[in-house]
Amino acid sequence: MAYNDDERAIIGAAAARENMAPAAWAARAALAVAVGQLVPVPTDTREVMQELIESRKQTARPHNNFNQLQRMLNTEALVGPVELTEAVADRLMMVMAQQLAVLQRLDAATLQVMRERRGR
Structure with a gap:
């Protein structure tokens, strides 16, 4: 195998940490990858x-906010049909926007992991 100076330095440092010769370290790492013992x-x-x-x-945060809204709507002070006030509607929209943002972040991270795993 041929390495440039930077790669040689990286392998040399890794080998030194394990008190091994660079060639032995590289061979051990390559074999571990080849047999599936080590996944890059x-x-x-x-x-x-x-x-x-x-x-x-x-x-968990939007879920907690939904629970707070539910408690607010189910308080003993409210009798009969619940009126959807502007404050309640605003709070509900905020919680839904938070949930959407979280799910979009989770989707993006999941897709990234899937793209990385596809090459293996």
Whole structure:
């Protein structure tokens, strides 16, 4: 295998961390990939995973807001049909917009992971 100076330096540093010769380290890594023991991942995998984790957290927030709206609409003070006031409608629209934004972020992150996995 042929490497440029930058690649040689990266392999040398990785080999040094494991107290190995660069050629031995490269051979071990190549074999691990070849037998499926090691799966190469893009360098932005950490960012994609952080986005998925953040999206999961964000999906709980609108759910909590929906619960708050439900409690508000079901209070004992309200008797008979519930009037949809402008304040309630505005709050509902805000919660729905938040939910849509979260789902769009989650969709984008999921599609990114799918694109990355397609090449394997």
